[in-house]
Amino acid sequence: MLLAEIVRTLDGVTATRSRLAKVDLLADLLTRLRPEEIAPAVGMLVAAPRQGRLGIGWRTLSGVEATHADSATLEVADVDAAFDELASAGGSGSAAARLAVLTRLAERATASEWDLLQRVIFGELRTGALEGVLLDAIARASSTEGPVVRRAAMLSGDLRETARLALTEGPDALAAVGLEVGRPVLPMLASTASTVEEAIGVSGPASVEYKLDGARIQVHKHGDEVGVYTRTLADITRRVPELVEIVRTLPAADVILDGETLALDEDDAPRPFQDTMARFGAERASEIALRPWFFDILHLDGRDLLDEPLSVRRAVLESVVGEWMMPGTVTDDPQVAAAVSVEALAAGHEGVVVKGLDAPYAAGRRGASWIKVKPVLTYDLVVLGVEWGSGRRQGWLSNLHLGARDPLGEFGEPGGFVMVGKTFKGLTDETLRWQTEHFLALETGRSRGAVTVTPTTVVEIAIDGVQRSPRYPGGVALRFARVKGYRPDKPAAEADTITALRDLLPGISR
Numbered sequence: 001m002l003l004a005e006i007v008r009t010l011d012g013v014t015a016t017r018s019r020l021a022k023v024d025l026l027a028d029l030l031t032r033l034r035p036e037e038i039a040p041a042v043g044m045l046v047a048a049p050r051q052g053r054l055g056i057g058w059r060t061l062s063g064v065e066a067t068h069a070d071s072a073t074l075e076v077a078d079v080d081a082a083f084d085e086l087a088s089a090g091g092s093g094s095a096a097a098r099l100a101v102l103t104r105l106a107e108r109a110t111a112s113e114w115d116l117l118q119r120v121i122f123g124e125l126r127t128g129a130l131e132g133v134l135l136d137a138i139a140r141a142s143s144t145e146g147p148v149v150r151r152a153a154m155l156s157g158d159l160r161e162t163a164r165l166a167l168t169e170g171p172d173a174l175a176a177v178g179l180e181v182g183r184p185v186l187p188m189l190a191s192t193a194s195t196v197e198e199a200i201g202v203s204g205p206a207s208v209e210y211k212l213d214g215a216r217i218q219v220h221k222h223g224d225e226v227g228v229y230t231r232t233l234a235d236i237t238r239r240v241p242e243l244v245e246i247v248r249t250l251p252a253a254d255v256i257l258d259g260e261t262l263a264l265d266e267d268d269a270p271r272p273f274q275d276t277m278a279r280f281g282a283e284r285a286s287e288i289a290l291r292p293w294f295f296d297i298l299h300l301d302g303r304d305l306l307d308e309p310l311s312v313r314r315a316v317l318e319s320v321v322g323e324w325m326m327p328g329t330v331t332d333d334p335q336v337a338a339a340v341s342v343e344a345l346a347a348g349h350e351g352v353v354v355k356g357l358d359a360p361y362a363a364g365r366r367g368a369s370w371i372k373v374k375p376v377l378t379y380d381l382v383v384l385g386v387e388w389g390s391g392r393r394q395g396w397l398s399n400l401h402l403g404a405r406d407p408l409g410e411f412g413e414p415g416g417f418v419m420v421g422k423t424f425k426g427l428t429d430e431t432l433r434w435q436t437e438h439f440l441a442l443e444t445g446r447s448r449g450a451v452t453v454t455p456t457t458v459v460e461i462a463i464d465g466v467q468r469s470p471r472y473p474g475g476v477a478l479r480f481a482r483v484k485g486y487r488p489d490k491p492a493a494e495a496d497t498i499t500a501l502r503d504l505l506p507g508i509s510r
């Protein structure tokens with residue numbers, strides 16, 4: 001298949017607001033792929049190449065100079081072969097080799113094909129919205145029930161392979177996809193309530209647990225082999241040897257655990273979230289040691305536990321992790337639950353997560369089975385641009401332009417971002433230095449003292465609330481926004497939405 005057909009399909013998908021029409025277009029494309037084209041083509045559709053991260057920055061890409069082709073001749077297989085070359089180019093002279101591959105590709109591509117290829121190579125413009133539609137399209141194209149496709153995608157964490165299985169082998173092969181120790185699955189996510197009482201009203205009998213402000217980890221142990229993965233399934237095993245050591249000692253041959261990790265200071269108080277994330281990003285180990293708290297178990301010694309109720313999973317979890325268990329209490333009494341929250345806050349944690357005891361582990365889904373309650377309002381927003389600082393901050397990129405996600409395109413492009421405020425508060429010198437370098441590498445243009453950037457960086461912002469704003473396109477502006485920390489573990493497609501912020505406005509009927 002020609003790459004141009006993928007470009008045309010994606011254009012069609014963007015041009016229509018109808019979900020059904022999007023599914024039709026994608027399903028039609030999928031049915032026309034040859035078996036060996038399915039995985040590469042799906043990778044191109046969702047900007048997640050089959051070869052994994054290609055490790056090419058925006059700067060390298062925008063440095064490619066080429067005269068594009070007038071007519072479309074590039075095949076999906078040609079692009080896939082070029083990606084193989086990019087992924088395997090390493091060692092000395094690799095930069096030149098990669099640039100040569102990119103230049104050849106850019107010359108063979110038409111301008112619109114190169115637009116798409118850049119986004120695929122960069123690998124970060126994934127819109128969660130498209131992945132959902134694509135799952136429906138895979139179901140349609142392979143005449144398989146939607147839930148069967150979704151389940152396989154969740155458990156394998158691999159949309160490309162799910163599409164290939166669905167289209168070439170059918171529902172039985174999909175149903176046979178199970179958990180595999182060593183292959184991470186998307187974590188279960190929480191919804192939000194404003195009080196513990198409200199949360200327990202929804203959940204009924206629940207495990208009310210501390211919500212630690214660290215980083216999510218999924219841990220896989222197979223004998224002595226241990227793998228540690230982030231919220232976005234990045235493998236960070238080599239960066240966290242102290243966690244690997246702890247997991248090795250657990251009394252289980254095969255186990256998959258879900259938890260949170262955090263660094264404590266000498267008084268056992270949690271260190272700032274930034275310190276934990278610094279460990280995740282660092283190539284070298286630092287003095288700050290992490291420790292784990294586990295709150296769920298997905299698999300134990302040959303038995304998948306996903307579909308068991310939390311009450312059963314907790315009992316099994318406790319027998320495996322002992323002292324590394326997340327603190328919490330099982331109760332259906334709102335007062336007892338509220339007391340856990342007070343205790344968690346007093347110990348310096350963020351709040352609590354209230355989890356229905358009957359609920360299974362819903363991998364990759366955000367639902368009412370887990371409800372987080374945090375007294376400080378924090379939102380994960382996307383940096384759209386940054387202003388150059390002045391005075392003491394001269395020469396640093398400082399004031400961040402913050403955007404909320406607009407999945408339905410109510411205030412702009414569907415899947416785009418709507419600006420809701422700015423802040424330069426809460427930035428340490430070290431963060432200023434880091435963000436200047438980081439955002440210059442993501443630069444897409446400059447205007448009036450600000451650098452606009454590719455909207456891929458998620459930052460956690462604390463606010464006192466929101467107010468109506470005639471100036472911002474979403475009609476809402478943040479009040480007293482300050483930076484809590486960057487969220488390299490969160491993709492922009494999962495940032496908070498403009499709807500979530502507008503819901504904070506008093507008296508807005510949506």
Ligand SMILES: Nc1ncnc2c1ncn2[C@@H]1O[C@H](COP(=O)(O)OP(=O)(O)OP(=O)(O)O)[C@@H](O)[C@H]1O
Binds near residue numbers: 211214215260
């Ligand atoms: N006891 C706990 N149970 C579940 N998650 C916990 C717990 N303690 C801390 N967490 C963290 O809280 C998050 C739950 O909120 P959510 O599923 O919305 O993830 P998130 O989008 O990363 O949210 P947040 O930014 O609030 O951490 C988990 O991803 C995990 O990192």
